[in-house]
Amino acid sequence: MSRLIVVSNRVAPITEGEPTAGGLAAGVMDALRQKGGRWFGWSGQVVPDMVTPPLPVVEQRSGSISLYTTDLNQRDYDTYYRGFANGTLWPIFHYQTELARFDWADFEGYRRVNGRFAEAISAFMTPEDVVWVHDYHLLCLAKALRQRGARNRIGLFLHTPFPAPAVMMNVPAHAELLAAMCQYDLIGFQTESDRLAFADYVLREMGGEARADGVLAVGGRAIRTGVYPIGVHVDMLRAEAEAAADSPQMQALRASLNGRALVMSVDRLDYSKGLPQRFAAYERFLAENAGWHRQVEFAQIAVPSRSDVQAYQEIRRQLEGEAGRINGRFAELDWTPLRYLNRSFARRDLMPLYAAAAVGLVTPLRDGMNLVAKEFVAAQDPVDPGVLILSRFAGAARELDAALLVNPHDEQAMAAALAQALAMPLQERRERHAAMMAVMRRNSLERWRDRFENDLRTPAALESVA
Template identity: 75%
Template sequence: MSRLVVVSNRVAPINEGEATAGGLAAGVMDALRHSGGLWFGWSGQTVPDAVVPPDSLAPGLPPAVARSGPVTLYTTDLTQRDYNDYYRGFANGTLWPTLHYQTGLARFERREFEGYRRVNRHFARHLAALVTPGDVIWAHDYHLMGLAAGLRELGLRNRIGLFLHIPFPAPAVLTTIPVHAELMRALCQYDLIGFQTEADRRAFADYLRQEAEGQELPDGTLQAFGRSLRTGVYPIGVDVDALRAEAALADAPHLTALRAGLGGRALVMSVERLDYSKGLRQRFAAYERFLAEQPDWHRRVEYLQIAPPSRSDVEAYQAIRRELEGEAGRINGRFAELDWTPLRYLNRSFPRRQLMPLYAAAQVGLVTPLRDGMNLVAKEYAAAQNPEDPGVLVLSQFAGAARELDAALLVNPHDEAGMAMALKQALGMAVEERRERHAAMLRVMRHNSLERWRDRFVGDLRQLPSLVASTG
């Protein structure tokens, strides 16, 4: 069988037990550990611009190599200019907000788009030296929309697929990016593009029809920009049994400390990266409203929000951190008692093995992003629960996970009153209803597992010809 080569913006930590960067890292590393392969990406380190001449790969900076079991990891540094233009600039200043429907937070600089294309080409040139003609290349996420174009420019005819972990917006939103046509032309150099939901896949196809004179054939093949490509829906999953086993470690020291601090109070828990797309401000407001409207719950409930900082050198992320710190202090100042802190707000990350017992101890999992491709926290929370006495998942209708976990309490994250009422319903829900809802979610998660996500995408990619036929 041909070798699997994974490419992503960042490569996950290789030490067992370390916290990973999110759903992409957890899902990809688990997948590669199962089958073995090669993983290539940015090291997370930058070097001075003078080290690398403009438009050069600098032969003195070959990729670093490491091993993690059956996985070979190759990482490369970026120059400070590349980091600013590619990562801080177009990827996270333009693409991330736009693809999450936050166009008011998006900016565009042609220089940054050129930096995005430059880094995608640099990745392609490094990768071309590592792959063989039979390798299947599986790229991940919005950072690498131009990777296939770079590889094709170098003459590679390998099967190349991209899985988009975040949402794909409607054409009217995507076209607010001034270079949308150039971006989509490059994206169509992939042979297979996978999405989390059918709505995301449909939005992509709608753009090609409306803006690129493309067409969709009866077999699902899309034709645009002189290329034929396939698309599919591959909802990423979790390993239910492994997460439940980690959650059952009830003697974990941090869990003992948490239970002692709670003193028998109910726990509402959220874990999200510190990001404006996650709806943290709206979540805090809903919890404050719940406390204001439900005085009987005072001193009987605590809300633990874990929000690891990310992209801390980007102003929008600095602003949301300052805002949330202020809101947490204000809410506690309004409701706290000498022996009760209603809201605990932690700006740090925890390894998954520590989070799972905390999830299991929480009566409510509050997962309410404004928009999300999937949101694996929702699935991890549900998997961690004791089936005999499970907690209740309160989930945003705009998370991809809501398409599968419709047995959760689905809420509109813009509806402060609705979320407050959902908190009340979740905290007061009878055990019989909790068991029924939880069992329904487990059935779906066992079907759409991490293994199925991996096997379906890679299997579909392997079945394609080594180069999908051009339409002329």
């Protein structure tokens, strides 16, 4: 069988147990570790502009995986990564249009880096290889590979949401961008609503035609689209939670809680995660439920992210101020109601924290999937499980509908959900947890990987494409 080449903006750390760069890296590394393959991406290093492309590609081995990385120079980092990918696409894809900015020079930098990735991959790619590209940073990569003569099967999986056409068209380069996306053979989405948003654009704005089984005919090409909700290794995560349950860190946590219920949230520090709204809901819960004072603590882990971007600096200052204000309002000498930690944790350290929590509070304003929600459920003790409160705008809500689903813009409803979760009877908690586990076992990480790879290797069945 031909080799699988995975391409993403970043490549996960090689060392086991290190924090990864979010759900994409965790999911891809876990998937590749079982079958092996090649993974290409940016090293995370930025070199001065005087170092001109092409930049060297470094190969490393991690078990059965070959990792290929290259640096970016400062200009490419500013235009491709900070500029178009995260200054334009990220806010647009998460419906934060007021935070989006656009510059044609940034879009040119984005296409330039996609082209440099294509050039580097072409050096070790054979005609039989299958290429699996990940996420919004590389929407133009298939077109760049085609321009270099590649006729390989090339697929894209989008980990983020995909916006409705009216939102997408806020990007001045939307036509060029979607035309480039149509050079992929398969495009996978987290949810059906994301897939339909893409199909709607292709049909209405590009004159495409819908065929059977999610296939779109446009520009003389057949593009298969599908829904592939990314999963987690359920049994492995539960085992990690149990293995560290009596670690010194967990013993210290239990001692500090002194029998209080723990509400747990873990997010990248990002404006799409709804953290200010979450803090406001918790404050309202405390104001309306005096009986829970000294009986509950909320721990928010906010992993630093894109700290050189002004919007992220602003939200960090906002959260630090709100955490101090809420604690100043409600804290006692022996009780701190809100613990705010702005640092990274390895996944193996998070699992026992999830398991110790009575409530997992996962309320993004918009999210492609949100693996934290699934990790929280997987880590729970099925005999005495905690309760998941989940934003209905996270992709995970399509599967985990036994969670308490909330609108993250509704402060009152989130406060009420906290009260409901903390008071929920054991039998109801067990039933909700069992229902979510059953779904997660069906939609496992292995199934996500195998379904996408199998569909990518199978050409779309069309009689002809005019």
